[in-house]
Structures are given as structure tokens and as C-alpha cells.
Amino acid sequence: MVKLNDIPLIEAHPRNYNPINRAHSSIKYVVIHYTSNTNDTARNNVTYFHDAITQTSAHYFVSDNSIYQSVPLNHAAYAVGIGSMKNPYFKWPTMWKKITNSNSVSIEICGGKTGPEPADNVKKLAAELTSELLKKLGLSPSCVYRHYDVTGKPCPKWAVDDNLKWLEFMLWVSNYFYGKDVDNLTDSPENYNMFKTWFERYLKERSAMIATWEVAAMNYCDEKGIIKDGRPKSILTRGELAEVMMRVDKKYSEAITELNKRMDNGNG
Numbered sequence: 001m002v003k004l005n006d007i008p009l010i011e012a013h014p015r016n017y018n019p020i021n022r023a024h025s026s027i028k029y030v031v032i033h034y035t036s037n038t039n040d041t042a043r044n045n046v047t048y049f050h051d052a053i054t055q056t057s058a059h060y061f062v063s064d065n066s067i068y069q070s071v072p073l074n075h076a077a078y079a080v081g082i083g084s085m086k087n088p089y090f091k092w093p094t095m096w097k098k099i100t101n102s103n104s105v106s107i108e109i110c111g112g113k114t115g116p117e118p119a120d121n122v123k124k125l126a127a128e129l130t131s132e133l134l135k136k137l138g139l140s141p142s143c144v145y146r147h148y149d150v151t152g153k154p155c156p157k158w159a160v161d162d163n164l165k166w167l168e169f170m171l172w173v174s175n176y177f178y179g180k181d182v183d184n185l186t187d188s189p190e191n192y193n194m195f196k197t198w199f200e201r202y203l204k205e206r207s208a209m210i211a212t213w214e215v216a217a218m219n220y221c222d223e224k225g226i227i228k229d230g231r232p233k234s235i236l237t238r239g240e241l242a243e244v245m246m247r248v249d250k251k252y253s254e255a256i257t258e259l260n261k262r263m264d265n266g267n268g
């Protein structure tokens with residue numbers, strides 16, 4: 001059981017965060033990160049941020065059976081800004097400029113024992129911490145985002161490379177939040193609805209992204225009436241493909257008919 005009041009605080013160096021003294025009611029989001037290290041611990045991380053001036057920080061660090069706090073909740077961590085960069089990593093992350101250091105809490109999940117992905121028990125501990133923070137702050141699981149959703153930085157990388165792993169993490173958060181047994185997730189209507197909610201959010205977020213090479217083709221098809229309403233990364237179903245093929249085929253047939261007419265006129 002995670003109890004927020006029992007989590008030890010080893011405060012980060014004062015230059016590593018913004019002591020804005022905010023009200024808890026001004027916190028609207030929880031942002032999940034990953035340290036990208038191998039076999040690091042929550043304690044080592046908070047000690048490092050206590051000693052070194054990095055001008056970066058997070059509120060909490062989570063590792064195997066261990067949570068440490070580094071920045072008090074009433075202060076803003078330097079966690080989701082983009083420093084001296086002018087633009088995010090890609091255009092445009094869904095929560096760009098909506099989630100800021102001032103209105104969010106950041107949780108760093110430490111690395112795995114041997115590789116770049118934390119073990120399930122560490123992720124579950126972070127999910128439980130997330131759930132406790134949501135309750136304390138009067139928020140719901142829909143207020144939880146990846147660092148990636150704010151700036152496009154691939155963080156937590158394992159949850160960006162494989163979106164199902166993010167969905168799994170969010171299912172754990174939701175199950176803790178609603179007081180369910182996270183170690184025995186059942187095929188319940190609640191879990192199915194949660195999965196649908198997260199998956200629909202993911203599809204919506206994904207559909208809005210556009211790569212530079214797609215811009216000309218998307219604009220061309222829009223002008224010609226072949227594919228309307230954008231959504232460059234949205235899934236095209238067989239039914240929609242049939243509709244698109246029909247539009248193209250009709251245009252082609254019309255052009256051929258027109259050409260034949262002109263040739264007949266010319267011959268007459």
C-alpha cells in the first residue's frame with residue numbers, strides 16, 4: 001500500500017526546481033517519465049538531484065519496492081519544459097502548451113535490472129503512486145499523460161515504442177484508482193470500457209499527427225475530393241478504401257467519357 005505521507009523526501013537542490021508555492025488545486029495533470037537508466041534506484045536518483053545542479057527534476061522516483069520524493073508538490077519540477085528548444089520534438093503533441101511544469105506533477109520510473117524497460121512490479125508501484133496522487137489532488141485517470149504527449153520526447157520510451165504497454169500501465173492506474181485487484185485483472189466490462197476509452201484516446205491523438213512527406217499528398221487528395229477531413233495517421237478501413245477507390249474510378253470514367261465525346265465531335 002502506497003501512503004503519500006510515508007514517502008521519504010530528499011529535497012532536490014534549490015536550483016533544480018521552481019519554488020512557486022502553488023495551491024494543490026492548481027495541479028491538473030500527472031506526467032509519467034522514465035529515467036532511461038539501467039538498474040538505478042529511486043534513492044540514488046533523489047540523492048543525485050539533491051547534490052548536483054542539473055536544472056531538471058521530478059517530484060517522485062520509483063524503483064523496485066521503493067519510492068522517494070525529490071520536489072514537494074507545492075513546487076514545480078523542471079520536468080516537461082523543452083529548455084532552450086523553440087519547438088517540440090514533432091508537430092504537435094496533443095498536450096503541447098496545455099500541460100506545463102506549473103500545472104503538473106512528474107513521476108520518474110527507474111530503469112530495469114538489465115535493460116531499458118522497468119519490471120512489471122516497478123511499473124505497478126508507479127501506477128499505485130499515480131492513483132494515490134490522483135485521489136489526493138481530486139483528479140481522475142484521464143489526467144495522466146506521458147512526457148511524450150507534452151513535448152514529443154520519446155519518454156517513457158517503452159510506453160511510446162509500444163502503445164499497448166501504455167494502455168496496460170493506464171489499466172493498472174485505473175484499477176488501483178477504483179480499488180480493484182491489479183494482480184488479477186479480469187475480463188470485466190469495466191476493464192473493457194477502460195481499454196476502449198484509452199484506445200479511442202490513443203487513436204484520436206495518433207490520427208492528428210502528420211509527417212512532412214504526407215502534407216502534399218493530403219492536400220492534393222483534399223482538393224480533389226478523394227480523401228476529405230485530414231486525419232493523416234487515422235486507420236483506413238476496407239469500407240473507406242472502397243469509397244476512395246469508387247471516387248477515383250468515377251473521376252477516371254468521367255474523364256474517359258468526356259474525352260470520347262470530344263473525339264466524336266471532332267470526327268463529326
Ligand SMILES: [Zn+2]
Pocket residue numbers: 032033034079147155156
Ligand atoms: Zn520524461
